[in-house]
Amino acid sequence: MEAKRELLDLLLSDARQSTEDIARQLGTDAATVENLIDELESEGAIRGYQAVVDWDRADEDHVRAEVELNVELDRETGYEEIARRIAKFPEVSSLRLISGSYDFAVDVEGESMHDVSKFVSEQIAPIPEVTQTVTHFVMTTYKERGVYFGDGDDDDRLAVSP
Amino acid sequence: MTELTDRLSQRARDTPPSGIRRFFELAEEMDDIVSLGVGEPDFSAPWAARAAAIDSLERGRTSYTSNRGRRDLRERIASHVTRYDLSYDPDEEILVTTGASEAVDLAMRALVDPGDAVAVPQPSYISYGPTVSFSGGDVLPVETHAENDFVLTYDDLERAGAADAEALVLCYPNNPTGAVMTRGELAEVAEFAREHDLFVLSDEIYAALRYEDEHVSIATLPGMRERTVVFNGFSKAYAMTGLRLGYALGPAEVIDAMNRIHQYTMLSSPTTAQFAALEALESCDGAVEEMRREFDRRRQFVISRFNEIGMDCFEAKGAFYVFPKCPPGWGDDEAFAEALIREKRVALVPGRVFGSGGEGHLRVSYASGMNDLKTALDRIESFVEG
Numbered sequence: 001m002e003a004k005r006e007l008l009d010l011l012l013s014d015a016r017q018s019t020e021d022i023a024r025q026l027g028t029d030a031a032t033v034e035n036l037i038d039e040l041e042s043e044g045a046i047r048g049y050q051a052v053v054d055w056d057r058a059d060e061d062h063v064r065a066e067v068e069l070n071v072e073l074d075r076e077t078g079y080e081e082i083a084r085r086i087a088k089f090p091e092v093s094s095l096r097l098i099s100g101s102y103d104f105a106v107d108v109e110g111e112s113m114h115d116v117s118k119f120v121s122e123q124i125a126p127i128p129e130v131t132q133t134v135t136h137f138v139m140t141t142y143k144e145r146g147v148y149f150g151d152g153d154d155d156d157r158l159a160v161s162p
Numbered sequence: 163m164t165e166l167t168d169r170l171s172q173r174a175r176d177t178p179p180s181g182i183r184r185f186f187e188l189a190e191e192m193d194d195i196v197s198l199g200v201g202e203p204d205f206s207a208p209w210a211a212r213a214a215a216i217d218s219l220e221r222g223r224t225s226y227t228s229n230r231g232r233r234d235l236r237e238r239i240a241s242h243v244t245r246y247d248l249s250y251d252p253d254e255e256i257l258v259t260t261g262a263s264e265a266v267d268l269a270m271r272a273l274v275d276p277g278d279a280v281a282v283p284q285p286s287y288i289s290y291g292p293t294v295s296f297s298g299g300d301v302l303p304v305e306t307h308a309e310n311d312f313v314l315t316y317d318d319l320e321r322a323g324a325a326d327a328e329a330l331v332l333c334y335p336n337n338p339t340g341a342v343m344t345r346g347e348l349a350e351v352a353e354f355a356r357e358h359d360l361f362v363l364s365d366e367i368y369a370a371l372r373y374e375d376e377h378v379s380i381a382t383l384p385g386m387r388e389r390t391v392v393f394n395g396f397s398k399a400y401a402m403t404g405l406r407l408g409y410a411l412g413p414a415e416v417i418d419a420m421n422r423i424h425q426y427t428m429l430s431s432p433t434t435a436q437f438a439a440l441e442a443l444e445s446c447d448g449a450v451e452e453m454r455r456e457f458d459r460r461r462q463f464v465i466s467r468f469n470e471i472g473m474d475c476f477e478a479k480g481a482f483y484v485f486p487k488c489p490p491g492w493g494d495d496e497a498f499a500e501a502l503i504r505e506k507r508v509a510l511v512p513g514r515v516f517g518s519g520g521e522g523h524l525r526v527s528y529a530s531g532m533n534d535l536k537t538a539l540d541r542i543e544s545f546v547e548g
Contacts, residue, residue, distance in 0.1 A: 014532070160182055
C-alpha cells in the first residue's frame, strides 16, 4: 500500500515523468514501477492522465461554468441513473453528487458563454428529473488540481551557500 | 595615518575567505544557473510558524526576551528533544541562540582556552575551524574517509592525535557528506572521548533529516551527557534559516558559561523568531515529515543518477547532501566544479572546501525541486560524457 501511495503522489505531482525517474525516486526499478502502475490502472484507481491547462494562456476560446443541479427522484429513477445520463455529454467535464442545498455539481465547458448556456438550457434542464439549475460562470482560475496559476515565487536563496 | 589594513586585528587578517565564495561569485554572474550548491531548504517555513511570527508582531511583541530565551520555548524544546532520548532542564540546561551558529561560537568561547587543541573531523561544515581560532584554540583536523562512508572512527581519532585535544566537534548527519552515525559507531567515538577526557560539541542541526533510521545523539551514550553540548535549531528541519534560531543543550555549568557570553554579545535571540519556533514545535511535525519525505525521494533520485553517470556516490542517509566522487579522469574537484559551472551552468561545491578528505569529491545539495534536479543531472551527464 505504501509503495502505491508514494507512486500516486509522484504521478499527481507530475504524471509525465519517466518511469525510470519515478523508480529512482522510490529506490526501485522501472519494471516494478510499471507493474504498480498497471495494477493501479486495472483496479481503476488511476482513471486517466491529463494536462492542467491554463486556458487564459492557451490563446483559445474556453469557458467553464459550475452548474448546481436539483433533481427529484422517483421510484424508478435514482441518482445513479440521472448521473449516467448527464455524464455522457462531452460538455460535462466533471459531475459529482454532493451534500448541501443542491444535489449535483456539474462542470460544463464550452467555447463561449452562449455555448454553455445553450447546453444547460437545451440538454440538462429538460431532463424530467431536473427541477432546477443554477449556472455559475468561472471568471478567473487561480489554482487547478493543486497547480497555482500565478507566476510563482522566485527562489531568492543565495545560489551557493555553506 | 596607519593603513586601514594594518589596523585590522591579527585575528581578522588570519581569517581566510570562505572557500565557497568563489563559486558563489561565479554563479552570481551567470544566467540560467541550476544550483546544487545551496545549503538551505527550498521550502518556506511552515505557514503556522510564519503566522505565529506575524501574530506576535501584530500584538507588538518586539521587546527582548530573557537572555536564555522565552521560558515557554525552552520548555517546549525540552519536551521536543525527548524524542531523541535527551532530557534537559529548561531553566538551567537550555540556551536559545541566534542560529545554531551562535551556539557553536559560544560553546567554543566557553570551553576553549588559547592553545587548546580542538579536534575537528573533516570534511565538515566550514564554520567550526574559524570559531576554534576566534577562541584562540588550535584546530586539529581529523580526516574521515570515503571508504568508511565518512563516519568518524576510533582509529581516525587516534591517528590524528586527538588524544591530546581538549574538545571534539561532531556533526552528524553531516554537512557536506550527508553521512550519519549509528549508535554503535558513536559508541567508539564516545569511548575515545571518555578515555581521553574530551568534551564533545555535537552539532545535530540535521537530526530531523534522516531517511533510513532514527537519529541518535552521542549525549545519550553512557558517560557522555556530562561531557557533551548538543546544538540544534529550526533552520533545516523547519526551513527557517533566515529566522536565525537555534539552541544549545548541555550541563548547567556549560550552558551558564555560554549564557554569560551570550548576554553581553547577543542579549537575547530574535523575539519574532522565538514565537515562530514555539509554534513550529507545537504544530509543525506534519510539515517536517512532508519535507523529509520529499527530500528522501530526491535523495534516492540523485544517488542513483550519479551512480548511473559513473560518479561513485555512497548512500548518504541524512541532511540534504550527497557527496559523489569526481568522474574518472577528474581528480581535481575544484577544476571539475569550475568547468561544470562554466560549460553547463550547474553550480555545486568542491569537496576540498570542507577540509581534508573532501578532495576529489563534490558537495551536491538536493534542496531543489525535482525539475531542477533532473535538469542538473542531465547536464552533468552530458558534461561527463562530453
